[in-house]
Structure formats: structure tokens, C-alpha cells
Amino acid sequence: MDSEALDRIATLISSRAGVISHVEDRNTLRHAVAGRMKALKLSHPNEYYLLLNSPGAEKEFERLLSLLMVGESYFFRDEGQFAALRDHTLPDIMRRRNGVKTIRIWSAGCATGEEPYSLAILMRETFGELPDWRVSVIGSDLNPDFLAKAEKGLYRPWSFRAMPEPLRQRYFTQRGEQFQLHDSIRRMVTFVQNDLFGGGYPDTARGLYGMDLILCRNVFIYYQPAAVELILGKLAATLAPDGYLLTAHSEISFIPAPGLVAKPLPDTVIYQRAVSGKGEMEATAVPQIAVPREHKAVIHAPAPPAKTPSPTPQPAPLDEARTRTWASLTAPAITSIWPRKPVRLPPSRTSWRRTWRWNRVTC
């Protein structure tokens, strides 16, 4: 293929979409362009370049872009982050949202859906069915093919490589060599196509607003720093006041993120929308704690429900929890890391400490 034409297409992509176009990615680009030229019955990459550059070619541009992105994902990717969500972030959100009984979660750049479905399973496992709550989990991606696969909820064993086996058994039914997600979880998640870089959001019409929690992980790796900064600004604006943003480890290190405050949690850092007057550590060039990528080491389990009442029930001390690994906690003998009885929330606005007490009395 004409390498000058390919260079022009690469430059167009990086200037218009903020995508980093490494030399080593040229093969991927060449394949993607060849595929689109074949589909459109074009014979020379220059024709394709002109098409991409013409007005009204936004959809074709998105189509090409989506072919350059890898849709690699799997359930409960990064145990440490999911444990932090379960033990810290989600309980905090639930406590704050207990008055309105609504929680809004967005997995931005969700590929084939493993991430938003993991969040839905985490919610179900931790808080039960929540019949009087509105729990909304949205998954979005640039690539419509990934979203079509996500909607089916049918996965190969490789997608479960980090998921505790008891959870897979509880929420999936084997169909031949694949596993079908149960409808009770599928119904919790809706999928929308959205371009995080070029798309307009917050967008109330498509439900992209007022998020209590956004996960945008393993997406920024494709983008130039200025593009990451732009996306971060839009994500921050899509958060509810006090809402949280979780990225993959070190993904936004030293990228200015105005409006976001970095909050260290065990094994990860989460960003919280800064409400004026509350900023502790404005996330401009956010320092990261050193955590290995996709680490498998330690999770922090919630305290098991105590048999005898104690005056001030608290989560398990971190040092104690650190001695337990995800694998040991999910071994068949122990059955599950998850609380046997779902956490129940008190009937009205109240403090989290009272919630603990309330749970101890009622669960």
C-alpha cells in the first residue's frame, strides 16, 4: 500500500482524533484501511483519504478509528480496583444516595461489556436486589461491533480469567463452549455508542449525565496527552457533584485534570469531582501510588457479619485483610468473598455508621 497515503491518513487521525499513531501501529492501520477500502470498493488509499476528509464522513472516520482500537477486556479486570470499589467507593455512594435511591454508573470505553457487567454483578453481590432503588449502569464504546457483542452477554472462557469461579457459576449458564449471562444482570446494563474524544457529553438524552461513578480504564493509552486532558474535562463534567472517576493505574499521571481530586484508596487512586471549597488535592499532575498494572496480589474483604453485637462495627483492619488473597478468599472451601447477606441500607438518609448498626440489627 502507498505509504505516503497511509502517512496522510495517520496524520489526519492523530490531528482529528487525538490518537497516538506509533510507527509500530502502521500494520494495524494498513489492515484497517485495506478492510475499509475493500468494503467501500475503493482501489487507492488516496481515494480513501479524500473520503475521510470530506464533509459528512464522520461515521466512516469513527468506523476506521474503532478498527484501530483493541477491544481486550475481561470480567473483574484488576481485583484490587474492584475490591476498592466494593469496600470504599460504592458504600460511600450508596450512603449519599440513600435519600433519592438512585445510583448512576458509566463504564466508558467498555469494549465487549465485561466491565459494566462486572459492575452490575458487584452491585448485586454487595447490596442485593435493591428493589426500591433505580440502579443504572451504562456501557459505551466507539465500536458498534463491540457493543453488539456486549448486548448478547455471551462470553468465551478467556473473559473469566480473573473472575472468581463461584460468581461465574452464579450468574452465567454454559452454552456449548461459551457462557450466557443471566437476564437479571443483563437488564441492569444499557449500552450506547459514544465517542469519548469527539462526542458531545454530558448528554441527558442518552443518559450520559450526573454519574456517581465512571470507569474509564485502558482507553487513554491510545491518546495524546492533550486529547486525554480534553476527555478528562468532559468526564468530570458528566460526574455528579462528589462523583468518582476510576482510570487504570497511572493512566492519567501528570495529566492536568482540573475539577478532579485524587483520593488514595488501598491499591489504587480514584478521582472525585471537586466541589468548590472542598478540593484537597486538585488533580493537576496527579501523583500516583506505585501499583503494578493489573496486579493480582491483595484485596481487602469487608468484615464478615459479626455473630455477637459489638458497639462500633467497622470494616476489617487492612493489615488483616492484606494477608488474604483474592484466590484464597474465593477458594471453594470458603465459598465466596462476598457478604453472605447483602448489605442493606437504612430506610432514610443517615450516617454510614448508623447504616452499619442498622444492618447488624436487620440482616
Ligand SMILES: C[S@@+](CC[C@H](N)C(=O)[O-])C[C@H]1O[C@@H](n2cnc3c(N)ncnc32)[C@H](O)[C@@H]1O
Ligand atoms: C482496551 S479496551 C478497554 C475495555 C475496558 N474498559 C477494560 O478496561 O477492560 C479499550 C476500549 O476503548 C474504546 N475506545 C477507544 N477510544 C474511544 C473513544 N474515543 N470513545 C469511546 N470508546 C473508545 C475501544 O473501542 C476499546 O473497546
